[in-house]
Amino acid sequence: MIFPSEKTIEESYVPDYEKLYAQVKEDPEAFWANIAKELSWFKLWNKVIAWDYPYARWFVGGQTNIVYNALDRYQKTPIADKLAYIWEGQDGTVRKYTYRQLNEEVCRLANGLKSLGLKKGDKVSIYLPRIMEQIIAMLACAKIGLVHSVVFSGFSIEALKNRIIDAEAKTVICADGYPYKDKVIECKKNVDEAIKDLPQVEHVIIAKRAGNQITTNPGRDIWWDELITKQDTICSTEIMEATDPLFILYTSGSTGKPKGVIHSHGGYQVGTYLTLKWVFDIRSDDIWFCTADAGWITGHSYIVYGPLLNGITTFVYESVPDYPDRGKWWSLVEKYKVTKFYTAPTAIRSLMRYGDEWPKKYDLSSLKILGSVGEPINPEAWLWYYKTIGREQCPLIDTWWQTETGMFMLTPLPSSPLKPGSCNKPFFGVEADVVDANGKPVPVDTQGYLVIKTPWPSMLMDVYKNPKKYLETYFENEALNINKNNEASFSNFLYFTGDSAKKDKDGYFWIVGRNDDVIKVSGHRLGSAELESAFVAHPAVAEAAVIGKPHEIKGESIKAFVILKHGQQPTDTLKEELKKQVRTLIGPIATPDEIVFIDKLPKTRSGKIMRRVLKAQELGQPLGDTSTLEQ
């Protein structure tokens, strides 16, 4: 156990976790209502929470807009002249935006979007790299009640197309291209391909980044700069119901099709505002560096909304940690005097490999708190991060949460005693447990299903256009014999996270990994079924099964078992072709590490592939219950 200093405890927002946790447990509604009142509302709610199985609705009857709280309310205060963002490009270009300038840019784009005829409730797909326009676009949409659906710029044409179709987006915002190491990624080309047969897309707005040649489609395509040039820097903020959708973000699950997770204006703002503030002990002079991309939930909650709701300065770096050299991130920490740094275990593990000489070249003494997210962090990486980057003086906050939760759920606070590799305990108002298939808590140090037993304000509202999936994934999951027949009342709320975990004698949680065919590659969430469909789309492939295998740097790597169609030859060239196929259909993050050709896959008698058996065989583990296995 690593104990925080007395000074850290005294100075933090919550010096005594246990005491406050117990207090909040008595009356979570009052707790969240008080926090919500720290933000602005056009109209206060009638009900803090309404529970209508399986939906929790927060701040019902309240009216607000997250952008009002992120930008508008500062404009007549000194925060208006404070930096909201410092952005550095891969080529060293620096762009800085005060809260006033950011607000003006957001207003101009919002007016531009209105001039294209977009109306409250319309969906906009944002396919932008890590440039300021990505953040501005999200805020502009939210300001006028449009629902943004950000698609990570590393996703391929097919993945983008499917997300545009599912979200029914009328407009796509993209860039011409962007630098990625020594290449230019031509993302406008991907958009052209993705929407060529989609008349639903009426407009494409193109932000200029790489200056590469693009083809434009007159009447449909418009340059960002041209769209905003004549627009006013004032735009009124749409009054939204607290429960109106703010965004859709697609994430992988156990089926082939990614799910559109919906978050709201009201509850989401309360959750992201408070968790960032207390967990990272946010102060007005902080320089916050979250290394994620706003294409993922971490970026939505903790690059865009959470930091702006707290009125702090966020630093954004366009490129990867080791480009142009392996000390890049550390040089940025020194240059911008970053105080709070939040990244993923994969990055830590790869930077650790490069050796201590890189961080040692730079002055990292501005750092006060370090954070980790996205996958379990192994104790070795934890300790390296804590010692080499944090000088054994920075609390290391391992935050467990999900696209669906919107905010940190299990996490230490700066005042918490730490155990390397554990994500500590639930945040205030959150009850979590580890249970067996009947929903009964398992004994200490025993692996089971991680569940959440209370609703929380930034809980997902639904799966877009698929309430059945919402119900079956998070409440009536087939792995559990509970929550069935709509019997769940408020007192037996049980949200299924899809993770396996253990709880130790001190009540600390240890995440083991996913239990639902989701693979975490470098912290990115990919579905086995999604990957398998990409293989099967190749004309030579009859069937495929994909599993995740432990990997030293990436957390998990992708291994595919492929059955070829009759007459196809299992050659290395075909393996390469299949890898390419998966990259083209999903994106480079999904590149398989290993492909083997086999003749038979383990299946249940009803024909479902038993990936669990493949995985156990691969790892030399016991096969478990194979009674349903077809012999």
Ligand code: PRX
């Ligand atoms: O398996 C857990 C893992 O990431 C999953 C959620 O993935 P995603 O929705 O992409 O969100 C990632 C960023 C919040 C979880 O179900 N996960 C997330 N954080 C941790 C983690 N596993 C272990 N420790 C964490 N701190």
